[in-house]
Amino acid sequence: xxxxxxSVAILVVVLPMSVSMAPTNSMESTNQWDDNTPVFQVLxxxxxxxxxxxxxxxxxxxxxxxxxxxxxxxxQAPDGTTTTLQSQFFVCIDCHNVSRxxxxxxxxxxxxxxDYAIQHQRRFLPGTTFYxxxxxxxxxNGDYQKKYGALATTAHKNLENxxxxxxxxxxxxxxxxEWELEAVLAYFWSxxxxxxxxxxxxxxxxxxxxxxxxxxxxxxxISWMKGLYLNxxxxxxxxxxVVRTATDHYIPDIEKGKAIxxxxxxxxxxxxxxxxxxxxxSPVTYRLMRxxxxxxxxxxxxxxxxxxxxxxxxxxxMPNFPLQRMSDxxxxxxxAFIMNQATHDSLPLEPFVDWIK
Ligand code: HEC
Ligand code: HEC
Numbered sequence: 118x119x120x121x122x123x124s125v126a127i128l129v130v131v132l133p134m135s136v137s138m139a140p141t142n143s144m145e146s147t148n149q150w151d152d153n154t155p156v157f158q159v160l161x162x163x164x165x166x167x168x169x170x171x172x173x174x175x176x177x178x179x180x181x182x183x184x185x186x187x188x189x190x191x192x193q194a195p196d197g198t199t200t201t202l203q204s205q206f207f208v209c210i211d212c213h214n215v216s217r218x219x220x221x222x223x224x225x226x227x228x229x230x231x232d233y234a235i236q237h238q239r240r241f242l243p244g245t246t247f248y249x250x251x252x253x254x255x256x257x258n259g260d261y262q263k264k265y266g267a268l269a270t271t272a273h274k275n276l277e278n279x280x281x282x283x284x285x286x287x288x289x290x291x292x293x294x295e296w297e298l299e300a301v302l303a304y305f306w307s308x309x310x311x312x313x314x315x316x317x318x319x320x321x322x323x324x325x326x327x328x329x330x331x332x333x334x335x336x337x338x339i340s341w342m343k344g345l346y347l348n349x350x351x352x353x354x355x356x357x358x359v360v361r362t363a364t365d366h367y368i369p370d371i372e373k374g375k376a377i378x379x380x381x382x383x384x385x386x387x388x389x390x391x392x393x394x395x396x397x398x399s400p401v402t403y404r405l406m407r408x409x410x411x412x413x414x415x416x417x418x419x420x421x422x423x424x425x426x427x428x429x430x431x432x433x434x435m436p437n438f439p440l441q442r443m444s445d446x447x448x449x450x451x452x453a454f455i456m457n458q459a460t461h462d463s464l465p466l467e468p469f470v471d472w473i474k
Contacts, residue, residue, distance in 0.1 A: 228446070
């Protein structure tokens with residue numbers, strides 16, 4: 118009798134609470150996930166094994182140290198001293214964004230990425246964003262495996278190795294110490310994908326919230342969720358485009374060319390930037406660039422973008438852009454913008470130029 122009363126009491130107490138916390142019409146809701154729930158939390162609750170780089174603890178101090186290493190190349194060590202600069206040439210964010218850059222995470226498309234960059238004030242860079250990097254299952258994909266050979270093999274399925282590879286090869290700097298690597302990982306975990314990033318429809322949400330937790334269902338939900346974002350950034354290298362033929366009817370877009378010039382090229386080549394080759398909004402610069410855009414020219418913008426520029430002693434190098442990071446049409450947009458600026462009164466670079474300061 119006593120027992121019975123007790124369970125009635127629990128029902129009375131618990132029921133109103135779950136109703137008030139649950140979103141509308143989800144009385145039967147099995148899963149209390151919302152926009153801010155990390156994708157990994159869902160996968161974990163459904164029984165997916167966690168990867169080797171999984172770090173369940175989010176130590177705020179480590180996140181801050183990681184962020185400083187990524188953005189400034191230095192931070193304060195646990196013993197209170199300031200670290201040495203990670204690289205003399207670069208900081209990680211010269212080549213990588215740290216926020217979302219694709220409107221649809223199922224695609225790696227430079228055209229929609231540029232539109233997104235224009236809408237959300239992002240830069241347009243050769244490296245992929247660190248946002249959601251912990252959600253990927255392989256790194257240095259496609260042609261990067263060929264470019265870095267044996268080194269890339271160890272980084273392909275291991276995020277810690279991928280970080281060290283880029284610190285030393287891409288950023289031309291020193292290895293990260295063990296605690297620095299943990300700090301960078303902690304920061305990366307603060308940038309993990311959340312359900313709001315997956316553009317879920319009403320019926321997707323229903324599926325997530327109402328599917329009963331049974332092993333078979335869980336497996337299905339896991340595969341479905343993993344299909345909602347790319348688990349690897351594809352990379353295809355290409356040659357500088359050849360002279361356009363009469364069958365190429367692409368009409369270049371000067372405004373997009375301007376966005377590329379500023380959000381990509383000038384983000385490294387601005388005055389006071391990381392290279393001595395300064396790109397400005399001046400006719401002199403554009404004429405020089407125009408002369409550099411002749412298809413066969415040494416250092417043509419096409420060659421620079423597709424092949425990259427090798428480091429000369431004491432200087433950094435320019436990374437090449439794979440097709441997924443800049444399309445051939447976008448190269449034509451860029452060229453059209455440069456031609457226009459070289460021969461007409463220069464279009465102002467606002468508002469883009471304020472975003473790369
Ligand atoms: C000069 C440009 C440059 C700099 C500086 C740079 N990276 Fe990269 N990074 C790249 C490129 C290019 C790739 C290959 C494309 C990509 O992002 O997948 C890459 C790839 C990566 C990857 C694998 C990403 C993936 O999904 O394949 C990681 C991790 C990474 N970089 C971390 C860092 C860290 C940490 C730093 C700073 C210590 C750094 N990078 C500095 C250019 C750079
Ligand atoms: C991640 C940084 C970065 C980005 C983005 C970048 N560059 Fe570069 N670029 C460099 C570096 C570093 C060099 C080597 C220059 C030096 O010697 O200081 C270079 C060199 C060049 C050169 C050769 C200059 C010469 O005569 O030596 C050209 C041309 C060039 N870049 C064009 C571009 C264009 C066009 C874009 C935009 C599509 C662009 N760059 C984007 C970093 C970058």
